[in-house]
Amino acid sequence: MTRLQILITSLLVISCWCIASCLSSRKVPSPQDALIAKGRNIFFNETFGGNGRTCGTCHRAENNLTIDPAFIATLPDTDRLFVAEFVPELKENFEDPKLMRSFGLILENLDGFDELKTKFVRRGVPHTFALRNSVLSNAGPHTGWSGDGAPGDKSLRSFATGAVIQHFTKTLNRVPGVDFRLPTADELDALEAFQLSSGRQQDLQLPLKLKSVIALRGQEIFNDPAKAKCGVCHLNAGANANPDFFGANPGNLNFNTGVEDLPDKPTDLSKEFTPRDDGFGTPGDGTFNVPSLVEAAETGPFFHNNSVETIEAAVAFYDGEAFNNSPAAHLLDSLTGSTIELDATEIVSIASFLRVINALENIRQGTDFLNSYMTRKYLGNEEFNKLPTRAADEADDAIRVLSCGGLHPEGVFHLQKAITYINNSKHKRSKQTLNYSNALSELELARKEIIE
Amino acid sequence: MKTSLKHKTTILVVAVFCWMSHTVYAQKETELFIPLGQSPGISGKLSVMGKCGSITPRDSVVSFMEPGGMKSCRMNYRTAIYLDRSKLKLTNTKGSLADIKPGSIIEVKLVDNKPNGLIEWIKVQQE
DSSP states (O other): OOHHHHHHHHHHHHHHHHHHHHHHHSOOOOHHHHHHHHHHHHHHHOOTTSSSOOHHHHSBGGGTTBOOHHHHTTSOTTSGGGHHHHOGGGSSSSOOHHHHHHHOOEEEOTTOSSOTTTSOEEEOOOOOTTGGGTSOBTTSOOBSTTSBOOSTTOSHHHHHHHHHHHHSOSSTTOOBTTTBOOOOHHHHHHHHHHHHHSSOSSOOOSOOOBSOHHHHHHHHHHHOTTTTOHHHHSGGGSSBOOHHHHOSOOBBOEEOOSGGGOTTOHHHHHTOOOOOOOOSTTTTOSOEEOOOSTTGGGSOSBTTTTOBSSHHHHHHGGGSHHHHTSHHHHHHHHHHSSOOOOOHHHHHHHHHHHHHHHHHHHHHHHHHHHHHHHTTOOOTTSOGGGHHHHHHHHHHHHHHHHHTTTOOHHHHHHHHHHHHHHHHHHHOGGGHHHHHHHHHHHHHHHHHHHBO | OHHHHHHHHHHHHHHHHHHHHHHSOOOOGGGGGSOTTOOTTTTTTTEEEEEEEEEETTTTEEEEEETTEEEEEEOOTTOEEEEEOGGGTOOOEEOOGGGOOTTOEEEEEEGGGOTTOBEEEEEEEOO
16 A cells, blocks of 8 residues: 555545534434424425415515515516516416515405405515414414414414415416415425424513613503503513403404504505405404514514504504504403503604514524524524524624614624624634634623613 | 493403404315315314215205215305316316205315304315
8 A cells, every 4th residue: 555545545534534523413303303394495495386486485584584675676577476477377366566566565365266356455474483472362273464364274284275375376277286286284294393483482571671761661661551552462572462351361363453444555555456455254354463573673564464664653553543443442442441642752662672672582593593503403494504694694683673773782783793703704614613602792792782 | 330330341342352253264265276185184184075965955954975974964154165176177166055966075164163063165076
């Protein structure tokens, strides 16, 4: 054996050892993680033999599992979101590209498919975070904006079947096996597991020891049944109703809050024909599902029809005539003795509270992603190699929701530094561990700026 | 006295609200396009499939053979009748009582899954 042969053999042995140790240090996924990973793959890649759309066409991983006009504007014209613009069979009565691009609105035939020209609703795309905490209700599973988005047993598991029929079809004939294929039972299991794994797995426990006096006041008003009363329907800023008012374990409920009665809704101003959305059921009872608020500040526009753009406007809605003349306001009056009356400073303080809890969730999530990457822990709901980028996305979201509310500039500074460290790690792989550790420290410092 | 009345009214309002939440039907419109035996969470668990034995239009009663024997169930104005034409590669459509013929293969889902209850939807296979 020559020296060169010995050297090459040694190098080969060392390389194999390195690869083997790398692979073995990645923790083996549990069966549940493997199911979640399978669900993630289906959610973002499976077209079900249809028009090319996937669940991820509207629920984008890089945009908080939703879409909005600003994000839509960044997409190429060939994106499958715009199939109505380039697939002749879907040109009419499938989507309205103008309203989709301007206001992020999607067409749904929630009251039936027999009169496509006149029977439809236009709705925004809800994010799919924290579904584990929001789909259960005494009234049965609640999915979609009006709580009735799923066929079959109406569960989250069945939701995908309805979505494929509504949104994935090649033609408006909607023939299974021709225009799309229906998800199999195994695929539905995996999709449900993935969706339940996204975002928060637990509700917050309010009150939090917040450092911003504005957000702290917002939290007080939010929970005060004599003031803003938000906590009556959004217990702990989540999607479930308060048992003090609705009995034990009411879960997620539906209300008619009068959003459809708002004047000058974007769809009204657009002059495009938009039938009134009658909410839950066929015919509808006018009610809509209570969404979680923890993720609200980063996932506007708000309400089922994307009526308002900012979280401040969404809070202000509850001080307006549309809400205060609604059945939900009358119910709230009977439960608490008054309707909602808020001044501008109070509106801003509640919105600040919502911005701050959103940022805290971003920091929690970002920290979790980085820790998982560093400890090589397998997360089924995220691509392992993208965890640092996802952590940076979360920090960026936190910066956005805090900055737009003029909140915690010091915290924003730490979040920016965290992003810088994450980006540095991509360029200097030798200092990756140090950079990620520094990023984690900055995330923790940002958190400490916000909460005790 | 006044407080007591208000308290009772509040309880009544919440009770009515909760009752309504339980009784309104969920959206079932995409159910139309789901072929017999493939309704997620329903087929094979909460629905029954079988051959239609007889129909009594006057009482809106459908009798059909299921593994446990002959079963009769009633329809009302809210019952949806779906014609499953997927085997013909045609769009499924809504139908009427007249589309249910003896000998047809049908799938029946009952309201609240109560045995011998009202039919929530009935799918009729068209071949």
